[in-house]
Amino acid sequence: MSTDNREDYLINILRLTNGTGSVKTTDISKYMGVAPASVTEMLKVLSREGLVNYEKYRGVSLTEKGIKDAKSLRRKHHIMERFLTDVLDVDPESAHGEAHAIEHALSDEAASKMCRLIGTKVDSDCDTCPNPCDDMIGVTAICRRIPDLSIGEKGKITHLSGEDPEVVKKLISMGLAPGKTIVLDSLESDSYILIMDDNVLAINGKMASCIFVEKILG
DSSP, rough: OHHHHHHHHHHHHHHHHHTTTTTTTHHHHHHHHHOOOHHHHHHHHHHHTTSSEEEEEEEEEEOOHHHHHHHHHHHHHHHHIIIIIIIOOOOOOHHHHHHHHHHHTTTTTHHHHHHHOOSSSEEEOOOOOOOGOOOOOOOGGGEEEGGGTTTOEEEEEEOOSSSOOHHHHHHTTTTTTTEEEEEEEEETTTEEEEEETEEEEEEEEHHHHHEEEOOOOO
């Protein structure tokens, strides 16, 4: 049985139980449109792998490891879905299908980078993906927004964060993405003049407030 198939079962059990309690085999069968015998076979596999607690006629529940793996997969799905809609302008219905096809192959590292890139919160059916991502929480303490920099200061963009996807999308299109080094060259009225890769960029205050940077000394 493929890894993709096993992960589909995990995330669907999570959806049906919200990570608590158990669900009947027949309910999983109806929800996934799969024969009960096939569900039973998969649950036995997942049980051997320590991902579910399964007893015949008593239903199935996710183990701690199963919950962790299922939530990780769900997070990747929603990040991929938002990346497709907010950055690539894919319609929501198509994005859902594309995200489902890609989520299994998406690494944790790639998912975190996408999360930093899209900036806005990633909604899910149970949880809300933190903004910024989990791996950025420790970094934000030493990060500042562009308006907090002094003229001439240099910084490396750590993440984007904004409530308006269109603003984040505009920043990405300008090349202002995590990992890029910028210098605040000057401030003219509400325009922040930045130097990036020997290019001069002008952004307004709203856009500047969406860019978080880590100061580079020297």
